[in-house]
Amino acid sequence: MTADSPLSNHLGCNGIIVTSDKRTILIKRSKSVSIGKSTYATSVGASMKAKYALDGHQAFTLPGLKHAILCEIEDELKIPAKHITDLLFLAAYRDLVEGGKPQLAFAAYTSLTSDDVLINFTESLSRKTAACWDKESMELEDGKTLLPIDISDLPHAVISQNAIKVRVGK
Secondary structure, X not given: OOOOOOOOOOOEXXXXXXXXXXXXXXXEEOOOOOOXXXXXXXXXXXXXXXXXXXXXXXXXXXXXXXXXHHHHHHXXXXXXXXXXXXXXXXXXXXXXXXXXXXXXXXXXEEOOOHHHHHHXXXXXXXXXXXXXXOHHHHHHOOEEEEEEEEHHHHHHOEEEOOEEEOOOOO
16 A cells, blocks of 8 residues: 555455355465464455555545455456456455454455366466565465365355364265
């Protein structure tokens, strides 16, 4: 965020991605993120960035919000916007862990399979070398491990403080 941004770092977005083969992608967050260190989390967890959300007049608009979320999906999971077939806003809430920071929850559907997402993500990470990781590059990705889960298995998932257990198969 820029110093003169009306958004600052005061709006977060958290979303799930649903692939064409009906899986959602969880990401294992790195040890360097602000919250949820070394835990699996939603597909995307980010702060809204002014460079993506503000229009040419420095105004925050609904199209700007959509563009910012599509950019976060591409930054964090390497899914280009052209592969997002639908974007649904689910809720607005305050995250008490971050002192009441406003958050938006969304679901995004992609035409890619979970294998496509994993391949794109892995290839993108392998192209980066330790020498090219700067502060901004590190902020683009929450982690380096993705876990696809069949959405039909989610009603049977047990989520506890230290684990997510999913019964696979029927």
